[in-house]
Every structure is written in C-alpha cells, then in structure tokens.
Amino acid sequence: MDITMPVDAIEVSDETVPIDRERGLFLLHQMLRIRRFEEKCYELYQAAKIRGFMHLYDGEEAAAVGIISVLNPDDPIVATYREHGHALARGVPMTTCMAEMYGKQEGCARGRGGSMHFFDAERHFYGGNAIVAGGLPVAVGLALADKMQKRPRVTACFFGDGALQEGEFHECMNLAKVWELPVLFIVENNQFAMGVPLEISECVPDLVRKADAYDMAASCVDGMDILKLDAVARRAVAQIRSGAGPYFLEVKTYRFRAHSMFDAEQYRSKEDVANWRQKDPLVSFPAYLKAQGLVTDADIAELERQVAAEVKESVDFAEAGTWEPVEDLERFVYSEVAS
Amino acid sequence: MKQNGKNGNGTLPVIEMTYREAVKEGIRDALRRDERVFLMGEDVGLYGGCFAATKGLINEFGPDRIRDTPMSESAFTGAGIGAAMGGMRPIVEIMTVNFSLLALDQIMNNAATILHMSGGQINVPVVIRMATGAGRQLAAQHSHSLEGWFAHIPGIKVAVPAVVEDARWMLWTALEDPDPVLIFENPSLYNMGGTLPAEGRPVDISKARIRREGKDVTIITYSASLFKSLAAADTLAAEGIEAEVIDLRSLRPLDDETYVGSIAKTHRGVIVDEGWKTGSISAEIATRIMEQAFYELDAPIERVCTAEVPLPYAKHMEEAALPQPEKIVAAVKKVLSA
Numbered sequence: 266m267d268i269t270m271p272v273d274a275i276e277v278s279d280e281t282v283p284i285d286r287e288r289g290l291f292l293l294h295q296m297l298r299i300r301r302f303e304e305k306c307y308e309l310y311q312a313a314k315i316r317g318f319m320h321l322y323d324g325e326e327a328a329a330v331g332i333i334s335v336l337n338p339d340d341p342i343v344a345t346y347r348e349h350g351h352a353l354a355r356g357v358p359m360t361t362c363m364a365e366m367y368g369k370q371e372g373c374a375r376g377r378g379g380s381m382h383f384f385d386a387e388r389h390f391y392g393g394n395a396i397v398a399g400g401l402p403v404a405v406g407l408a409l410a411d412k413m414q415k416r417p418r419v420t421a422c423f424f425g426d427g428a429l430q431e432g433e434f435h436e437c438m439n440l441a442k443v444w445e446l447p448v449l450f451i452v453e454n455n456q457f458a459m460g461v462p463l464e465i466s467e468c469v470p471d472l473v474r475k476a477d478a479y480d481m482a483a484s485c486v487d488g489m490d491i492l493k494l495d496a497v498a499r500r501a502v503a504q505i506r507s508g509a510g511p512y513f514l515e516v517k518t519y520r521f522r523a524h525s526m527f528d529a530e531q532y533r534s535k536e537d538v539a540n541w542r543q544k545d546p547l548v549s550f551p552a553y554l555k556a557q558g559l560v561t562d563a564d565i566a567e568l569e570r571q572v573a574a575e576v577k578e579s580v581d582f583a584e585a586g587t588w589e590p591v592e593d594l595e596r597f598v599y600s601e602v603a604s
Numbered sequence: 605m606k607q608n609g610k611n612g613n614g615t616l617p618v619i620e621m622t623y624r625e626a627v628k629e630g631i632r633d634a635l636r637r638d639e640r641v642f643l644m645g646e647d648v649g650l651y652g653g654c655f656a657a658t659k660g661l662i663n664e665f666g667p668d669r670i671r672d673t674p675m676s677e678s679a680f681t682g683a684g685i686g687a688a689m690g691g692m693r694p695i696v697e698i699m700t701v702n703f704s705l706l707a708l709d710q711i712m713n714n715a716a717t718i719l720h721m722s723g724g725q726i727n728v729p730v731v732i733r734m735a736t737g738a739g740r741q742l743a744a745q746h747s748h749s750l751e752g753w754f755a756h757i758p759g760i761k762v763a764v765p766a767v768v769e770d771a772r773w774m775l776w777t778a779l780e781d782p783d784p785v786l787i788f789e790n791p792s793l794y795n796m797g798g799t800l801p802a803e804g805r806p807v808d809i810s811k812a813r814i815r816r817e818g819k820d821v822t823i824i825t826y827s828a829s830l831f832k833s834l835a836a837a838d839t840l841a842a843e844g845i846e847a848e849v850i851d852l853r854s855l856r857p858l859d860d861e862t863y864v865g866s867i868a869k870t871h872r873g874v875i876v877d878e879g880w881k882t883g884s885i886s887a888e889i890a891t892r893i894m895e896q897a898f899y900e901l902d903a904p905i906e907r908v909c910t911a912e913v914p915l916p917y918a919k920h921m922e923e924a925a926l927p928q929p930e931k932i933v934a935a936v937k938k939v940l941s942a
Contacts, residue, residue, distance in 0.1 A: 341690070343686075370723075372723070373723075374721060374722050374723040374725070375723025375724065376723070377720055377721055377722070377723045378721045378722065378723065382721040382722070384718075384721065384722035384723065384725055384726060385725070386722065386725040386726050391686075391689060391726065392718070392721065392722065393721070394713075394714070396709055396713045396714075399682075399709055399710070399713055399714060401679075401682070402678060402679045402680075402681065402682020402683050402685065402686060402710055402714075403682050403683075403685055403686035403689065403710075403714060404686060405679060405682065405683045405686060406682060406683035406684060406685055406686020406687040406688070406689065406690065406694075407686040407687070407689060407690040408686075408690075409683055409686065409687045409690070409692070410686065410687040410688075410689070410690025410691050410692045411690060413642065413668065413687070413692060414690075414691060414692070432678065433678050433679060433682070433709070436674070436676035436678055436679030437676075437679045437682075439674055439676065439679070440673070440674055440676055440679045440680065440683065443674060596724065597719055597720040597722075597723060597724040598719070598720055598758045598759050599719070599759070599761075599782075599783050600719065600724075600727045600782035600783050601724070602782060
C-alpha cells in the first residue's frame with residue numbers, strides 16, 4: 266500500500282505580487298529598521314546597557330515584515346522571545362522598544378518584560394512569549410474571542426521550528442481546526458531549535474507536512490524573499506478572514522547570528538552561515554528593486570539616514586528614560602481597580 | 605432545588621439545594637447575565653460534566669457557549685486565557701486537578717504573568733474551575749490536593765468553596781474579577797445539601813468565615829476538610845471543648861485578619877489541610893500565625909494533613925492517609941494539653 270503523504274494541501278508558494286516604488290521602499294524601510302535596531306542592541310549589550318537573554322532576528326526580517334505588513338492594524342499578533350522585529354513591524358515605537366531593552370519604565374512593558382516580553386495593548390501586540398509554543402494557546406484563544414464576537418480579525422501567531430516539537434503545537438493545531446478559528450500559524454523555520462538541527466530532532470523535517478495531519482490549509486515559502494512572503498501572506502490572510510478557518514505557513518529562513526548572547530555556535534559551520542548570508546533579504550531585496558528601476562542608491566542612502574536617526578532617537582529616549590521606583594515592585598501582579 | 609419558604613428564625617426566605625446544583629446554578633446564572641461568559645472543558649457539554657455539574661446546560665445555551673473540548677488541557681486552558689484577553693469571560697473547566705498539571709504552563713507562565721510582563725497593560729479575566737481532593741478510592745493520580753500549591757503563585761487567586769452558598773455565588777465574583785481566579789471544588793461535596801438565602805447575591809472571595817464559634821481552640825481549614833473539622837468540633841463539644849472553626853474560602857489571598865484574630869481569642873490553633881504537610885498551605889498559615897501572633901499562642905500550632913505518600917487505592921489505606929475527624933480531635937486535645 267502506498268503510504269506516502271497526500272500533498273494536496275501542501276504547496277511551495279512561488280507566486281509574487283506586483284510591486285511599485287512606494288511599496289518597495291516601505292518594505293525595505295521596515296526591514297532596515299529591524300536590522301539596524303538590533304545591530305545597535307548588540308552593541309549596547311556589549312556595553313552592558315542591555316542584559317538578560319537577547320535573541321536577535323538578524324536574517325529573518327522578511328518574515329515579520331512581509332506578513333505583518335499585510336495584516337490590519339487591529340489583527341492580534343502573538344510572537345516569541347525573538348520578537349523585536351515583529352513588534353517594530355507592527356508599529357510599536359522604536360523608542361519604547363529600546364527603553365524596554367534598557368529596562369526603563371518608559372518601555373513598552375514598563376521595563377517589567379525586557380527583550381523577550383514586548384507588549385503593546387493599544388497595537389494589539391500580545392507578546393513576547395518565552396516558553397517555546399507557549400503563545401500558541403493564547404493565539405487560539407484570541408481567535409476564539411474574535412469568532413465568538415463576530416469580529417473579522419485574523420490572529421497571527423509566530424513561532425520557531427522548535428515549537429513543533431512541543432505538545433502545545435499539536436494541541437493547538439487540532440483545536441484551531443476543529444473550531445475553524447481565524448489563526449495564521451507561522452513557523453519561522455530557521456532550522457535549529459536553539460542548537461539542535463532539525464535533521465536530528467524531527468522525523469518529518471518537511472514542516473509544512475504537519476498541517477496535513479490537521480487537514481489545515483498550508484504553504485511553504487522562501488523566507489528570504491519578501492515578495493513571495495507578501496504574496497502568500499495576502500492569500501492566507503484573505504482566506505482566513507473569509508471564514509475558511511486556520512492556515513499554516515512554513516517560512517524557510519535562517520538566523521545569521523547566534524541563538525542568544527550565550528551561544529558559541531558549535532552546531533553549525535561558518536561556511537553555512539556565509540552561504541545563507543548570500544541570501545540576505547537586506548542585500549537581495551534592494552538589489553532587486555534597483556534592477557527593476559524602482560529605487561536608486563540615493564533612495565537607499567536616504568532610508569539608511571532615516572533609520573539611523575530613528576535608532577539614535579530610540580537610544581536617546583532609552584538613556585533619558587527613568588527607572589521605575591522600587592516602591593512599585595509589587596504592582597501589576599493584580600489589576601489596579603479603582604475602589 | 606426546593607423552596608423552603610422561611611428559615612428557622614422565620615425571617616429570611618432560604619432555598620435548599622445540593623452543592624452540585626449550586627455549581628450548575630452559578631454557571632447558568634453567569635451565562636444568563638453576561639453574553640461574554642462561556643464554559644469550555646472536557647465533557648462539559650454532551651456528557652454533562654464528569655460530575656454531572658453541567659448536565660443539560662448545552663441544551664439551554666448551545667454548543668457555542670457550552671463548549672466540549674478535545675483532550676488538550678494546555679490548549680483549551682491557554683485558549684481561555686487568550687479569549688479572556690480578547691474580551692470574553694471564559695470559564696475553563698479542568699476535569700480534575702491532576703489534569704491541570706498538563707496545563708500548568710498556561711496557568712503559571714501565562715495567566716499568572718501576562719499582566720505583570722506587560723507592565724499592567726493586559727489583564728486576564730479567566731476563571732478556571734477544577735475538582736480536587738481524595739476520598740473516593742481513585743488512587744495516586746486522581747486524588748491530589750494541589751490547591752495550596754497553586755496558592756504559591758502570585759498573579760492568580762485561589763478560591764475553595766466549601767458550603768453550598770459559596771458553590772453558588774463564588775463563580776460570579778470570580779468572573780467579575782479582572783484577574784485569573786482558580787476555583788477548586790471537592791467532588792465529595794457535590795451531593796451535599798445545604799441552604800442559602802433565596803435572595804442570593806455575590807459573595808466576596810477574599811474573606812474567611814467563622815463557621816462555628818468557640819473559645820478554646822481555633823481550627824483553620826477549607827473545602828471538604830471543613831466538614832471533618834465541624835464533625836470534630838461536635839465531638840469536642842460533647843466533652844466540653846468549644847472549638848472555633850474557620851473556613852478559609854480563599855487560599856490566595858489568605859485572610860490573615862480572621863484566623864489571626866481567632867487565635868488571639870483562643871490562643872491555640874490546629875490547621876487541617878488535605879494537602880501534604882511539607883511545603884503546604886498549612887505551613888504558610890502556621891508561619892503567619894507565628895509572625896503575627898506568636899505571643900498570643902499558649903501552645904505550638906498542630907497540623908492535620910495528608911500523610912506523605914501518594915494516595916493508595918485500598919479504602920482503609922486511603923482513610924489512614926487523609927485528615928479524619930478523630931485525628932483532628934486528637935490534635936485539638938494535644939494543643940489543649942500543652
């Protein structure tokens with residue numbers, strides 16, 4: 266008997282959407298903001314301005330930007346501890362993000378969260394979850410609330426490939442499909458669960474195939490190509506918003522830097538990293554835009570100038586920020602209800 | 605449930621119902637009052653709840669609001685948390701406390717922390733109900749009393765209704781709370797009858813209650829152990845010893861004022877806790893008494909807890925492991941003779 270997996274629901278998405286100068290500049294600008302913000306964070310970590318765990322998104326920027334840019338501003342987002350890019354792409358101000366990195370009370374979580382726990386209720390950004398797969402049930406619940414209240418929103422739930430090895434992933438895929446909830450599950454497959462490569466941790470390393478077990482619509486996309494991401498995300502989001510239930514998107518990507526600031530990267534070769542660097546969306550995308558005659562070197566230089574100014578402003582904001590008084594230590598354990 | 609007309613004093617009308625009916629009535633009332641409320645959990649709908657506490661509700665409210673879930677404690681508990689963040693007022697039912705361990709990640713890492721991690725931006729108004737406790741020969745994995753363990757966690761509240769009135773009304777108070785509330789129901793209470801005011805109204809869940817007044821010793825307890833303690837108090841009364849029995853009702857926050865106040869009156873205390881003694885809520889209470897009323901004590905505090913053993917199946921062994929009225933009587937006599 267042939268027991269190979271049916272492949273109907275699975276596709277590698279190669280479609281792209283037409284792009285104009287404005288959109289091209291927008292996407293490039295957003296990716297540059299993330300990259301330069303995190304480069305500054307790295308520097309500030311070395312200078313001990315930032316402490317704790319810090320996980321950089323370097324190399325994966327196209328995923329957050331490509332997907333979040335096609336969401337509505339009130340579509341909820343649930344992300345992981347590698348969430349700086351998602352927060353910035355959603356529009357959480359870089360100033361409050363940097364202040365959060367510093368632990369200042371002007372930060373987007375008052376300095377209570379730090380690098381791994383950015384939150385912004387006003388912008389429907391629901392964290393910053395540092396338990397692998399821990400955000401998935403919350404995303405399912407947010408989508409359930411939308412469905413029950415008949416709000417036509419789509420919850421975008423980002424997680425890494427390691428999350429697929431957790432029970433919560435499987436529980437949530439099943440629950441979201443059984444209840445046909447409006448969730449876009451996005452696995453950012455950077456090919457390592459911390460330092461464990463997929464080949465030795467996944468019996469089915471072709472992650473998009475997982476969706477088939479839940480009869481869920483799914484696609485796999487090159488995460489280094491923002492135009493493909495843009496196209497597949499538009500289609501998936503439209504499908505979910507139309508009431509067709511959840512969607513699973515595998516984004517094949519790569520992180521150029523270590524897992525965190527405490528990672529000697531014994532598990533991969535410098536050559537592999539260098540090879541992937543060739544696909545850097547912050548190299549390939551501007552090259553594409555120039556080749557299409559949509560932007561010029563001067564445009565890119567102008568974007569870099571704007572981003573540098575924004576990063577500087579964020580550092581100034583964080584430096585000028587204040588420490589929450591220690592007397593407030595036990596606040597925010599329970600809601601402060603006016604009596 | 606039946607209308608009794610008047611109570612013993614001939615004043616306030618009271619009604620009579622079982623603890624199970626009270627739980628159901630509480631859920632039904634909440635569903636009627638607030639369209640944001642819904643119940644989800646394993647077998648809450650078609651089956652009617654594994655303790656029949658939600659029987660028939662699916663017919664009344666439909667499968668959207670009485671939601672049967674897959675066997676996925678972490679997913680549906682987390683979904684309750686997310687739905688609460690999204691504007692609903694979910695009641696999550698976890699069949700028994702042992703299964704809550706499969707949802708501990710969501711309870712501890714999300715429900716209890718999100719308000720704080722978000723710097724006060726995002727609160728989680730979810731209510732999680734579960735059955736707790738031993739005494740029905742269900743052996744080691746189905747007999748835990750972990751409510752004291754959950755009470756260790758800042759960010760959640762832990763309610764332990766013992767009497768029918770609390771079973772009926774604590775739920776609504778919990779649903780009105782902006783933060784996560786865990787409600788622990790001991791299944792041995794479901795068949796117990798009781799009276800409550802016909803004109804019921806929400807009860808607070810942060811205050812302990814004195815269920816029996818006495819001057820000689822204070823017995824501090826909660827949930828099903830309340831009734832063992834009251835039985836012990838009856839036995840003691842026959843011997844001329846007047847025990848004051850305190851029903852904690854809430855394990856987080858603890859109402860220090862009530863039990864410390866009672867100790868200040870009786871100067872002797874016994875804590876009855878179905879949890880294991882080591883690291884238990886009884887240890888916390890004893891410590892607080894020591895911190896707040898050391899010089900009021902005429903004798904060391906005694907504790908009656910479950911023996912430090914996974915609960916055995918055999919009836920005589922299980923009974924031997926659990927707090928029993930005789931053990932409470934013995935503990936009281938010990939503190940009185942000190």
